[in-house]
Amino acid sequence: MQLEERTASIDIENVNHLFPGGVRAVSDATLRIHAGEFLSIVGPSGCGKTTLLNLIAGLIELRDGRISVAGGSPRAGRHEVAYMLARDCLYPWRTALENVMMAGEFRGVPKATRMKRAKELLGHVGLAEFEDHYPKALSHGMRQRVALARTFSLDSPVMLMDEPFGALDAQTKLQLEDVLLDLWNAEKRTVLFITHDLNEAVTMSDRVVVMSPRPGRIIADISIPLPRPRSVRALQKDPHYHEIYSNVWSRLEEGLNQEGRHAP
Amino acid sequence: MNPETRRNSPTVLILQIVSLVLFLLLWEWAAKTRAVDPLFIGQPSKIFAYLYQSVFVDQVLLKEAVWTLSETAAAFVLGSVAGIAFGLLFVLYEPIERFLDPPFSALNSLPRIALAPLFLLWFGLGPISKIALGFSLTFFIVLNNTVAGARSVDSDWIILARMLGAGKAKIFFKVTLISAVPTIFSGLRLGLIYALLGVIGGEIIASQYGLGQLLSLLANTFETNGVFAVLFFLAALGVTLSKLMSAIEAYLLRWR
Numbered sequence: 001m002q003l004e005e006r007t008a009s010i011d012i013e014n015v016n017h018l019f020p021g022g023v024r025a026v027s028d029a030t031l032r033i034h035a036g037e038f039l040s041i042v043g044p045s046g047c048g049k050t051t052l053l054n055l056i057a058g059l060i061e062l063r064d065g066r067i068s069v070a071g072g073s074p075r076a077g078r079h080e081v082a083y084m085l086a087r088d089c090l091y092p093w094r095t096a097l098e099n100v101m102m103a104g105e106f107r108g109v110p111k112a113t114r115m116k117r118a119k120e121l122l123g124h125v126g127l128a129e130f131e132d133h134y135p136k137a138l139s140h141g142m143r144q145r146v147a148l149a150r151t152f153s154l155d156s157p158v159m160l161m162d163e164p165f166g167a168l169d170a171q172t173k174l175q176l177e178d179v180l181l182d183l184w185n186a187e188k189r190t191v192l193f194i195t196h197d198l199n200e201a202v203t204m205s206d207r208v209v210v211m212s213p214r215p216g217r218i219i220a221d222i223s224i225p226l227p228r229p230r231s232v233r234a235l236q237k238d239p240h241y242h243e244i245y246s247n248v249w250s251r252l253e254e255g256l257n258q259e260g261r262h263a264p
Numbered sequence: 265m266n267p268e269t270r271r272n273s274p275t276v277l278i279l280q281i282v283s284l285v286l287f288l289l290l291w292e293w294a295a296k297t298r299a300v301d302p303l304f305i306g307q308p309s310k311i312f313a314y315l316y317q318s319v320f321v322d323q324v325l326l327k328e329a330v331w332t333l334s335e336t337a338a339a340f341v342l343g344s345v346a347g348i349a350f351g352l353l354f355v356l357y358e359p360i361e362r363f364l365d366p367p368f369s370a371l372n373s374l375p376r377i378a379l380a381p382l383f384l385l386w387f388g389l390g391p392i393s394k395i396a397l398g399f400s401l402t403f404f405i406v407l408n409n410t411v412a413g414a415r416s417v418d419s420d421w422i423i424l425a426r427m428l429g430a431g432k433a434k435i436f437f438k439v440t441l442i443s444a445v446p447t448i449f450s451g452l453r454l455g456l457i458y459a460l461l462g463v464i465g466g467e468i469i470a471s472q473y474g475l476g477q478l479l480s481l482l483a484n485t486f487e488t489n490g491v492f493a494v495l496f497f498l499a500a501l502g503v504t505l506s507k508l509m510s511a512i513e514a515y516l517l518r519w520r
Contacts, residue, residue, distance in 0.1 A: 094519070
């Protein structure tokens with residue numbers, strides 16, 4: 001089956017989430033993410049963006065509202081959904097290659113197939129020579145590259161990423177953003193990318209959605225008209241990018257100010 | 265310089281050898297001049313003579329060691345297998361742990377050597393009573409480490425495995441269990457030494473064979489040199505077993 005033919009959108013309608021103790025994490029979120037779209041959610045820490053992601057992932061039980069992911073309801077472990085965290089979460093007892101092969105192993109992909117795919121992906125992320133290294137012998141950035149390869153090793157049409165580069169230094173982060181964009185360009189999947197870094201969101205996404213501080217509400221939904229394919233590093237010097245960035249920034253401030261006026 | 269190289273630096277090694285030799289010489293002198301009665305402390309030259317005789321000539325020590333080691337091996341293997349099995353059962357089905365906790369805690373708090381008379385009554389003077397005693401020590405150590413190891417698994421590893429589509433069984437065997445291996449291993453290393461302790465203890469109390477029985481026989485006949493010889497031999501045996509476990513561990517856990 002071709003990737004493009006699948007229904008790979010995420011539909012979120014009137015989703016609310018209260019944590020035990022009455023803390024409202026997500027407030028009336030409605031959002032539609034199209035198949036093959038790269039969408040980022042930005043917002044200050046604690047605004048509920050991770051909660052929203054985990055609701056979509058099926059890691060938190062949805063109680064109020066409706067979510068549809070790739071034509072089904074959220075459930076952890078669905079083949080249609082890949083997931084990546086800020087922590088690399090590599091298994092230390094497995095080599096880089098074995099870690100990338102892990103995803104397919106859990107899903108019963110034949111060994112030869114997953115080995116071929118894993119080697120290919122490690123090549124793409126620039127770690128072909130580090131296949132047999134254990135995670136302890138890899139740097140932070142390299143470990144996150146392995147995690148990227150692992151995330152892409154499944155042909156899930158939807159990818160959920162929770163600040164995957166949040167723990168990296170600025171240089172490594174730019175490199176890995178480009179690695180991700182390259183992988184994504186090759187096989188446009190739906191990406192929902194959580195970050196608190198507006199620069200990262202604008203350079204990578206087709207659309208940026210801004211969430212307010214708790215209770216998390218969607219306060220802006222902005223299209224990023226930068227041409228593809230992009231290079232995150234080249235964009236840093238592009239005046240057109242800076243124009244868009246400041247535009248998004250003022251929309252964000254506007255949204256936050258309006259929120260301030262609405263707040264009791 | 266890391267602690268490992270510092271510990272093995274030649275200066276320290278030379279100092280260790282020199283002080284050992286000095287200590288033995290002092291001991292030899294004290295025994296020879298009867299500054300201390302050799303009945304209590306033996307005499308190094310005679311201890312080594314006994315060691316030589318009983319290892320290379322009549323091989324008494326080796327023959328008894330075969331008994332002790334086979335009993336230890338049996339106690340260790342049975343205790344470890346049962347300890348790991350119960351540990352995993354406890355982690356998988358917590359109600360079983362809650363149900364068994366009172367009797368297990370009570371048994372674990374009991375000085376195990378106190379069970380020796382009962383085991384002798386049940387299993388006789390032969391190897392089985394020694395194996396039972398060693399088992400009773402190894403079992404609880406390995407059990408506790410298995411439970412602790414499996415419980416301390418990183419929760420993000422589990423979440424990731426779930427998201428990657430792993431079922432409960434795969435998560436358990438491919439993540440939880442493997443992540444517990446280092447902790448289980450430190451339990452096994454300790455468990456082996458305690459298996460030896462249980463077996464020797466059992467042999468000292470009542471036995472026909474084994475190093476413990478030999479030790480007790482020699483002490484009762486005031487063969488102090490023999491007693492020390494057996495102790496040296498046991499110390500060497502313990503160190504060897506420990507090193508062996510460490511080597512296996514270093515190989516299996518080379519990813520650490």
